[in-house]
Amino acid sequence: MGELRLMKGNEVIAEAAIRCGCDGYFGYPITPQSEVMETLMELKPWETTGMVVLQAESEVASINMVYGAAGTGKKVMTSSSSPGISLMQEGLSYIAGAELPCLVVNVQRGGPGLGTIQPSQADYFQTVKGGGHGDYRLITLAPSSVQEMNDFVELGFELAFKYRNPAMILTDGALGQMMEKVELADFKPRRTTEEILQTCGSWATTGKTSQRNRNIITSLEMDPFRMEQNNLRFQAKYKELEENEVRYEEIMCDDAEYIIIAFGTSSRICLKAIDLLREKGIKAGLLRPITLFPFPTRIIAERSRQVKGFMSVEMSSGQMVEDIKLAVFDTGRIVPVKYFGRMGGLLPSPGEVVEALENNFLKGN
Amino acid sequence: MAKVRGAVVVDKEGCKGCGLCVEACPQQVLGLHRDVNSRGYHYSYMAQPEACIGCSNCGMVCPDTCITIYRVKL
Amino acid sequence: MDIQDIIKPENLVYQKSKIQVDVISHYCPGCSHGVVHKLISEVIDELGIQEKTIGVSPVGCAVFAYNLIDIDWQEAAHGRAPALATGIARTNPDKVVFTYQGDGDLASIGAAEIVHACNRGENIVVIFINNAIYGMTGGQMAPTTLLGMVTSTTPYGRNVELNGYPLKITDLIAQLPGVSYCTRQSVHTAATVRKCKNAIRKAFKNVMDKKGTSFVEVTSTCNSGWKLSPVESNNWMVENMFREYPQGDLKDVDKLIQQ
Numbered sequence A: 001m002g003e004l005r006l007m008k009g010n011e012v013i014a015e016a017a018i019r020c021g022c023d024g025y026f027g028y029p030i031t032p033q034s035e036v037m038e039t040l041m042e043l044k045p046w047e048t049t050g051m052v053v054l055q056a057e058s059e060v061a062s063i064n065m066v067y068g069a070a071g072t073g074k075k076v077m078t079s080s081s082s083p084g085i086s087l088m089q090e091g092l093s094y095i096a097g098a099e100l101p102c103l104v105v106n107v108q109r110g111g112p113g114l115g116t117i118q119p120s121q122a123d124y125f126q127t128v129k130g131g132g133h134g135d136y137r138l139i140t141l142a143p144s145s146v147q148e149m150n151d152f153v154e155l156g157f158e159l160a161f162k163y164r165n166p167a168m169i170l171t172d173g174a175l176g177q178m179m180e181k182v183e184l185a186d187f188k189p190r191r192t193t194e195e196i197l198q199t200c201g202s203w204a205t206t207g208k209t210s211q212r213n214r215n216i217i218t219s220l221e222m223d224p225f226r227m228e229q230n231n232l233r234f235q236a237k238y239k240e241l242e243e244n245e246v247r248y249e250e251i252m253c254d255d256a257e258y259i260i261i262a263f264g265t266s267s268r269i270c271l272k273a274i275d276l277l278r279e280k281g282i283k284a285g286l287l288r289p290i291t292l293f294p295f296p297t298r299i300i301a302e303r304s305r306q307v308k309g310f311m312s313v314e315m316s317s318g319q320m321v322e323d324i325k326l327a328v329f330d331t332g333r334i335v336p337v338k339y340f341g342r343m344g345g346l347l348p349s350p351g352e353v354v355e356a357l358e359n360n361f362l363k364g365n
Numbered sequence B: 001m002a003k004v005r006g007a008v009v010v011d012k013e014g015c016k017g018c019g020l021c022v023e024a025c026p027q028q029v030l031g032l033h034r035d036v037n038s039r040g041y042h043y044s045y046m047a048q049p050e051a052c053i054g055c056s057n058c059g060m061v062c063p064d065t066c067i068t069i070y071r072v073k074l
Numbered sequence C: 001m002d003i004q005d006i007i008k009p010e011n012l013v014y015q016k017s018k019i020q021v022d023v024i025s026h027y028c029p030g031c032s033h034g035v036v037h038k039l040i041s042e043v044i045d046e047l048g049i050q051e052k053t054i055g056v057s058p059v060g061c062a063v064f065a066y067n068l069i070d071i072d073w074q075e076a077a078h079g080r081a082p083a084l085a086t087g088i089a090r091t092n093p094d095k096v097v098f099t100y101q102g103d104g105d106l107a108s109i110g111a112a113e114i115v116h117a118c119n120r121g122e123n124i125v126v127i128f129i130n131n132a133i134y135g136m137t138g139g140q141m142a143p144t145t146l147l148g149m150v151t152s153t154t155p156y157g158r159n160v161e162l163n164g165y166p167l168k169i170t171d172l173i174a175q176l177p178g179v180s181y182c183t184r185q186s187v188h189t190a191a192t193v194r195k196c197k198n199a200i201r202k203a204f205k206n207v208m209d210k211k212g213t214s215f216v217e218v219t220s221t222c223n224s225g226w227k228l229s230p231v232e233s234n235n236w237m238v239e240n241m242f243r244e245y246p247q248g249d250l251k252d253v254d255k256l257i258q259q
Helices: A009-019 A035-041 A059-071 A082-087 A090-096 A124-128 A146-163 A174-179 A192-199 A224-244 A264-279 A295-302 A320-329 A350-362 B021-023 B058-059 C034-046 C061-067 C081-091 C103-109 C109-119 C168-175 C190-208 C230-244 C253-258
Strands: A005-007 A026-027 A052-055 A076-080 A101-107 A139-142 A166-170 A179-183 A248-251 A257-262 A282-291 A291-295 A308-315 A337-341 B004-010 B028-030 B044-046 B065-074 C012-014 C052-057 C070-076 C096-102 C124-130 C179-184 C213-219 C250-251
Touching: A005 A009, A009 A035, A009 A101, A009 A174, A009 A248, A026 A059, A035 A052, A035 C190, A052 C081, A059 A076, A059 A082, A059 A090, A059 A101, A059 A192, A059 C081, A059 C109, A076 A082, A082 A101, A090 A166, A101 A146, A101 A174, A124 A166, A124 A291, A139 A146, A139 C081, A146 A166, A146 A174, A146 A179, A146 A224, A146 B021, A166 A174, A166 A264, A166 C070, A174 A264, A224 B021, A224 C250, A248 B028, A257 A264, A257 A350, A264 A282, A264 A308, A264 A350, A264 C190, A282 A295, A282 C081, A295 A320, A308 A320, A320 A337, A320 B044, A320 C052, A337 A350, B004 B044, B021 B028, B021 B058, B021 B065, B021 C230, B058 B065, B058 C109, B058 C190, C034 C061, C034 C096, C034 C124, C034 C190, C034 C213, C052 C061, C052 C081, C061 C070, C061 C096, C081 C124, C096 C103, C096 C190, C103 C109, C103 C124, C103 C168, C109 C213, C124 C168, C179 C190, C179 C253, C250 C253
Parallel strands: A026 A052, A026 A076, A076 A101, A101 A166, A139 A166, A257 A282, A257 A308, A308 A337, C052 C070, C052 C096, C096 C124, C124 C213, C179 C213
Antiparallel strands: A005 A179, A139 A291, A248 A282, B004 B065, B028 B044, B065 C012, C179 C250
């Protein structure tokens, strides 16, 4: 059993980063995630593990500091909230194009524009469809508890390095500010120079020696035929992610006639909603995508054999619902896929979810 | 008679004929050849080889690092 | 004495540095970039830091610098080289990190990144090529374009009311306490090339000695963009650019300490 603590989601991101042997954090303050950098600055990991923590002049700079450090094979991360993540899209596109591993945490708030500081899930499209320019994907993890906020830091780095691709923890202001019991991982030492050379030496800018050609980190390729080969290599990697890394959780889905699909904070609300629906004799289940890219398409397709309908519950105008529709569409079956959600920083209540499901599927029958 | 003699070797194919070395030469040794290299540039060459003192000025200003310089003391 | 008797290994006095990759560069004939690349290569070679040096190339004509100098490189997004260099240098304090940036990259789109990296005193070298024009995109106005200067986006000359003033970013950088060395050099004659090389060597040594940011502006030409021959460009630079961008050291902490 690891060390147990009562912690905020934002604080645990910082603690987990230090404990998993992270080499550097570069960030810029923005509500509702400023506690990530505040906690790191208070813990002073540069005196213990040697982890670098730096407050950048902007999110544009912080993601590019991550780009630079990641290019040397280091385990580095940043965090921000929606408007700041928008500023990072240029850097994320470059990092994906240069095939570098890194971790980005988006503690979402409502938008568009300056929007609100209240929680939201409206950055789903931006995250899973590649918010910057060019054909690329982010490995996207959606925690639904403070414990998962902790666990996904290490998992995010693991996947990022395995696939040499940026990973994002897509969470929101509710999970960032919420306090829960969390079991912390044991401290892992940062990788040594030798370990980095062993695992990343073939591509990272670790200094050109006489034993190898120079390593160049770039996303630039002027020859269109070679650029297409790069694109095909990226697509093959994304395909591999879709084959091997899909993660989801199912609750009471085996006999379900109606499946609610929700991630993160909204999935917690839906957990209560399916209890209320079951009490009413409605066979409802919850499917919680944990990876949003790769999306759990296959299990949705399988469940479409048995259900009378899916309902996507989101803190947005209905973004993930499109991916659910695509998953069902590809099966050739005709199963209704509905959406319910709140926007502007509001959370749907369990009662509202129950009512929406009844209105969508059971009224008028 | 000069106390030093020099010689410059221009990498004919690397030269883009910019003429900066010709301008930089204090002894008017260099010129641009009437012929062109495979990429169509009038390359630099020693038009007055006996005047070269191996001062390296041409090499210093060459943006394409295509000049190698030799010098002997007489 | 026959020429062939002079061309012997024992008489060699000047040749291409082994750090420079043996390819023909993509630069236009007479471009200052080539000279500065050569000087950086020579300095890296002479200081014996090839294995420790990591370059950050910009967006602009020098985007392909990584094809020309035989060290590890990272290619940054437009203007972000100082942020990349910060990330590299902070997590790899044993490395010698430098950025290589043009005037559009450093003084326009990357103005925030360069000011803050220098103000934090990041332990990096910044090589700043100021030729007062955007070369790669076809000769548009740069922040450092002189008043009255014709570019493809100032076809009637740069006009204060329309375009504002030339940005003397190097003067601004020199004011920042994180900067230990700030100088303005050029490479249009053999003498200035030698001086510029000394400045670049000093900048790299400063970083090896962890003295903070060292900033070397090389006032340069862009003969294609200026629509002049390489030799005419050098003359135009001396007559016009040096008035706005006077040559020499703007700051040297070593000398301040001595005084």
